[in-house]
Amino acid sequence: MADPVLQALDQATAPLAASKTRPVDKIREAAEAFESVFINQLLDTMFSGVETDKMFGGGSSEKIYRSMMNKEIGDSIARAGGIGLSDTIQREILALQEIG
Numbered sequence: 463m464a465d466p467v468l469q470a471l472d473q474a475t476a477p478l479a480a481s482k483t484r485p486v487d488k489i490r491e492a493a494e495a496f497e498s499v500f501i502n503q504l505l506d507t508m509f510s511g512v513e514t515d516k517m518f519g520g521g522s523s524e525k526i527y528r529s530m531m532n533k534e535i536g537d538s539i540a541r542a543g544g545i546g547l548s549d550t551i552q553r554e555i556l557a558l559q560e561i562g
Contacts, residue, residue: 466499489555493548494540500547502536 473492509528514520540548 466502467496469499485559486556489552490548493551493555494544496551497544497548498533498536498540500536501539501545502533505532505535 473495506529509532514524539545
C-alpha cells in the first residue's frame with residue numbers, strides 16, 4: 463500500500479490539462495486531500511496512546527475500525543474548512559505553477 467501523503471502530493475502535481483474541470487479546482491481538491499491525510503495521521507497518533515477496555519474493546523477489529531473512523535473524521539474536517547493547511551498548500555502550488 464502506497465503512502466497516503468505521497469499519493470496526495472502526486473495528485474497535486476499531476477498534469478491538469480487533460481481534466482475538464484478548472485485547474486484551480488483540481489488544485490483545491492489535492493490540497494484538501496493532503497490536509498485530510500495530515501489530519502488522519504494526526505488522529506492516528508493521538509489515539510495510539512488511548513487504552514481500551516479489555517472486557518468490551520481492543521483487538522485487531524478495533525484497530526481497523528478506529529483507523530477507518532479517523533479517515534472519515536479527517537475527510538470531514540478537511541471538507542468543513544480544515545485547520546488552514548489546504549489554503550497554504552493551494553497558494554504554494556499556484557505560486558510554483560506561475561514560476562514554471
